[in-house]
Amino acid sequence: MSDWTAADLPSFAGRTVIVTGANSGLGLVTARELARAGARTILAVRNVDKGRDAAATMPGDVEVRRLDLQDLSSVKAFADGVSGVDVLVNNAGIMAVPYALTVDGFESQIGTNHLGHFALTNLLLPRLTDRVITVSSFMHVFGYLSLSDLNWKSRPYLAWPAYGASKLANLLFTSELQRRLAAAGSPVRALAAHPGYSATNLQGHTGNRFGSRIWDAGNKFFATDADFGARQTLYAVAQDVPGNTFVGPRFSMRGPTGAHWRTPLARNSAKAAGLWTLSEQLTGVEFPL
Secondary structure (H helix, E strand, C coil), rough: CCCCHHHCCCCCCCCCEECCCCCCCHHHHHHHHHHHHHCEEEEEEEHHHHHHHHHHHCCCCEEEEECCCCCCCHHHHHHHHCCCCCEECCCCCCCCCCCCCCCCCCHHHHHHHHHHHHHHHHHHHHHHHEEEEEECHHHHHHHCCCCCCCCCCCCCCCCCHHHHHHHHHHHHHHHHHCCCHHHHHCCCEEECCCCCCCCCHHHCCCCCCHHHHHHHHHHHHHCCCCCHHHHHHHHHHCCCCCCCEEEEECCCCCCEEECCCCHHHHCCCHHHHHHHHHHHHHHCCCCCC
């Protein structure tokens, strides 16, 4: 474990980084710090106006491009506009929202948090040189992934279990991506990170007034700030750690940054391979290497 902070970032001059969901919260801090370190930083955001407001607070070479992870046509259009990238940070996400469907008919949490990023990553892989970091969560411990009902069509929808499943999917995706990269002889690394419990606007969009009040109290008295949460992602971006490392705070919510544990289900290679195959079928995007 390490007392590493964003102040320890090396120079990223001459490198291009994409951060999804970079207009607020952890994504904004992640993008800001990488821009400060000299990276050409692309803010991949659904709301371009908010993205521009965020970019105005950042130093250096910062560009805003539209990306709606709930619409695969938007994902493909974004990827088509990228000529090369060194680091992809799959940060955007939604948490414990009421049941809804994406443009392509996916349950919105698995669609945004996993399937959109799955498609984006695979579309960019032929032009990606260094690593992919996918932001998961400690909440993966409460997740169970049903490959026969990934989109909650035959079960009663439960917002928190659906969120946990999407964060479990992030870890299974990372491990299977790393396995495929290694088998293909690619130098690209797949990593995951989790922020602990950081106060961001993510908790204010659950659609549950009572739940939002609980989160407001938790954010006030227990949570760390977005800088701490983004530190875990930045460590995964910058440090020389093995592929498939899951970076997070030592004590799950707080503590120094380093490799973190994951549940046995999150290490299940058969489940990871099954999720990958299903994700290819649902998105129409395959591993390109």
